[in-house]
Amino acid sequence: MRLTNEHGISLPLAVWLLHDEYDHINEPNYISATSLLKSTRQLVLQRRIIAEDREIDISSYLASRFGNAVHDSIDKAWTVSGNKAMKMLGYPEKIWSNIRVNPSQEQLAANPAIIPVWIEQRSFREVLIGSTVFKIGGKFDMVLDGRLFDTKTTSVYSYLLGRKDGDYAMQGGIYRWLNPELITSDHIYIQFLFTDWQRIRSKVDENYPKTKALEYPVELPSLDETENFIRNKLAEVQRYKDAPDEQIPYCTDKELWRGETVYKYYGNAAKTTGRSTRNFDDKSEAHAFMASKGGEGVVIAVPGEVKACEYCPAFSICRQKDQYFVDVN
Incomplete structure (x- = not known):
């Protein structure tokens, strides 16, 4: 991989942009939950690219680093001071005193009163398509009391359009398919943190979010619908893995994020x-x-x-x- 810095980003920020603690999975037949939401064309073609031969400008990491920074901060808050914060918010002692982040099975067995908060847990399942075994994996943000929470740093415009609701639903559906024993709610609770929120607009536009943070529930597909989606997507990836470019289905307008005509x-x-x-x-x-x-x-x-x-x-x-x-x- 060859790095460029076409926009002259300073050294302090450049080092931050290149800092990556994510536990990437480098296996030939591994596909993540979020990758399954991509178009068949993108999935097929990106698997043909040798990462070492790509040229990447470090500015392309900005969006993901903002998102990672928020996720890391939320994780740390729950791990270090979650109980203290819940006490300050007025939750009863029987709740805040029993909160445990990612407890072990031994802890759960020893203390039935524990209220587990599952954060950044990765899980896997294998799917056989023809003679090929695909490994599907995903790491959810948080599961609390059977409810799945996912934080999104995005623009208000993206929220108002609602074009990604289907992706949010299927992403949550795949996480539930991977973790049916932990995720029991029929919704994913999107935690929007808006990057371009404007206080003035919130006062004059009734459809505009009233705060910079907003919870947005999205209904999940059934487990059967989710598995059918996964199998169909994997079957397409398998079908076109060696096909010439002109035979691979084109990305749709939705997948292209095309604006309105x-x-x-x-x-x-x-x-x-x-x-x-x-x-x-x-x-x-x-x-x-x-x-x-x-x-x-x-x-x-x-x-x-x-x-x-x-x-x-x-x-x-x-x-x-x-x-x-x-x-x-």
Whole structure:
């Protein structure tokens, strides 16, 4: 792996960005719970890339390091002062005095009053697809009283759109499939920490979150639905593992994080290179407006911007991305 620092990030921050304590699993047929949420194309192509031959700019680690920093801080808070904090919050002694973070089986057997808080626990299951055994694994954030909690540092815009609710549901479903004895609730409780929250907007927009932190429950798929999803995704990975690029299914607009299509009306059909007369989110509204102008002009659909490709580890070898990016090689 070759590192670059195209944006001149300072040495103090560069060292932080390259600090990684995550227990990565480097096994050929291992796929993580979060990786299963990726498109088949991305999964297949990224498995073809030899990590040592990739060039990575250290700025690409910024988002993950922010997230890791928050997770590490939450873990430390529960481990060091969880009982003290619950006491300060007014919880009864029979609860806070019996809280234990990641207790051993011996501790649980010796003291039935223990209330376990499971944090950052990794588990595995094997799935046979044809003659190939895949190892599925995942490390959840927290399980408390059978409820699964997952912290997300993200923009308010992402929350308001709700486009990732399906991914949150399936991620939680896979964690429950891996840990059915620990996770008994039918929901995953997303703990949003907004990176761009604005106090002023929270006062004037009724749909805008009122605080920088928000719990958001999402219903989980059934265990059968989850296993079917896992098996279907693995079967596709197996089917296309050696297929040429043009035969691998393209990423969908949702997987590409494509923005909404804008319908631009130009009053003069011969002049469409400059600023449009008016923009519409709905195609029928755009054509209705053109009709109100006597049918003159033209409506041009401009597809939304593709955003996911720039974060994809298979960017360098994917041919689909060539439709959206020019002069990238």
